[in-house]
Amino acid sequence: MQSFELLLQGFSVALQPTNLMWALLGSVLGTAIGVLPGIGPALTIALLLPVTISVAPTSAFIMFAGVLYGAMYGGSTTSILINTPGEAGSMMTALEGNKMARAGRGAAALATAAIGSFVAGTIATILLTFAAPFIAEIAFYFKPADYFALIILAFTSVAVVMGTSRVRGFIALFLGLGLGVVGIDKMTGAARLTFGVSGLFDGIHLTVVLVSLFAVGEILYVASRYRPGVGDVITLKGQAWMTKEDWKRSWKPWLRGTALGFPMGALPAGGSEIPTMLSYTLEKKLSKHSEQFGHGAIEGVAGPEAANNAAAAGMLVPLLTLGLPTSATAAVLLAAFQNYGLQPGPFLFTSNPELIWGLIASLYIGNVMLLVLNLPLVGIWVKLLLIPRPQLYAGILVFAMIGIWGLSGQVIDLIVMVTIGIVGYVMRVYDFPIAPVLIGLILGPMAEVQLRTALAAAQGNPLVLASTPLSAIMLTIAVLFLLVPFVLKRLKANA
């Protein structure tokens, strides 16, 4: 029950008035960016990084957690009311939720989404509370070869699972790996891929890449294919919240969605797309009202929304215990830790317990705040959708520019912003997944350090990389990730 005591200590940190204020600020910001198009949690946290460097790390991470959870809540609002999922994980919600809203049951859809998010978020945070220390304990025994194998597994799964094509997934990953090696090599002092440009000696900061891909690339893309007035906001006046029947039909999907979302979010490349899709399919199969699916079935909102929020909490498990990001948002959170000179992983649990446990406790508090912010106040959030799109996207570019210029005040960063922004545009036009670039960029250098450490300890013998049972298993799974789709394709072709 040591976790419980530590959690109580965490609450004493998270309940301090200043930290409550940061949690509220994060939750409000998160909900707002979840509702607004063109800006997601990863981009928001990246833009906040330079500002929060003067804030204590515990407070900053409490705010980031609010942004992360808040975006999940806010995303469902736009999915339901205007049929435009703000986040990948809200796609399934839009399918049924918007149909419900069109049938005059928007309030019920919003309620099951928000309460489901709360239930899933709270259960997943409880699971995180007890699973994280346990995994961190195991991670103490990880050797460099194990870490290297784990990162290779994350690479292959991210590239294979995300997006629609394996080749394009891997191209995105290798782009990230290429960007990650730019700068002075920390072990030998050699300048790599800098081509004599001194501004690149420090490497390309994750914020620059992330903001360029997510903000600049998105602005260029949406501007080129802008359709004014996509989706009308459905009004909720006079609609009833959840009926007794709705509660009856929702609670099981909430729990099943949580059971799917949490473990899948914790897996490398888990993300929120797959668990939400699986939850939707599962609910469709199990529902007594399967004929309503496609026409506004409440189970189709309750399950995926719960899975979405549980996946967000699940994502924190590998990040906090192993320092392994499994999504774009986790990658930028890792960058935030590194900004403070902290390395998430097992040692952070012992060296900085007030940060880790304050952060976990704030997730419980944030969930309560978000339920209050989202259910009764949904009308206010909907008003955000009235911001004219031209000025909204123009404002996003201004903030993106400040985020990049504020890093080091170097023109080279602005040049990199334009270049990578154009790459982001092309990636959207030709359907390349974007998250693998960030995973490659942040995990590539980590993989290199672990590989060198492992090889140095074994005097260059490459067999050391598969010398522990864990590393051998993870490398085997990574190879299977690559091969199984080919084998299945062959078998299908032969059948």
Added chain:
Amino acid sequence: MSNNPETSLPQTGTGDGARAAPRPWWLGLCVIALGCVCLYGTSTLAQGARYAGIGPGLFVTIAGGGLVILGVMLLVQIARGEQFEAQDAEDATGDEKANPVALGTALVAVILPIFTMNPLGLPITAMLSFTLVARAFASRKPLLDLVYGAVLGSAAWFLFTRLGLQLGGFLPFAGF
């Protein structure tokens, strides 16, 4: 955020999304070129090292070599008729054809700060970029956008500078 998980296999059928150029060879060639740049960058780097077994050049070689191989694979896919569907986003769908004027205007807004940030400062740069992006999104009120941009840029400059960000002078050409 594509909603068509079936495009992982080369397809020849027609879908409902607008197709990009039917054979975008340049895409594969660009990936190969990027790989070659990485490989060129390794020419001065040691691949091996005494203790670690690998030197600073190895990972660059892996990244470059990987991109070259993947570029070739992409070219093969393109030759086989791989279809590329533009992604859906909020306020835009992949079905729409690109509007070159809007894209060009937004691109100018993004490129502009490279030339104006140091001499003109953040507030004026923000004002100009803001107006250009708004124009790219079909705003018909350039004067009002200039005002919005100036207010946003100035307010952001004051706020973030107070928060400790180094954003340069307010109006560097005027000396402050």
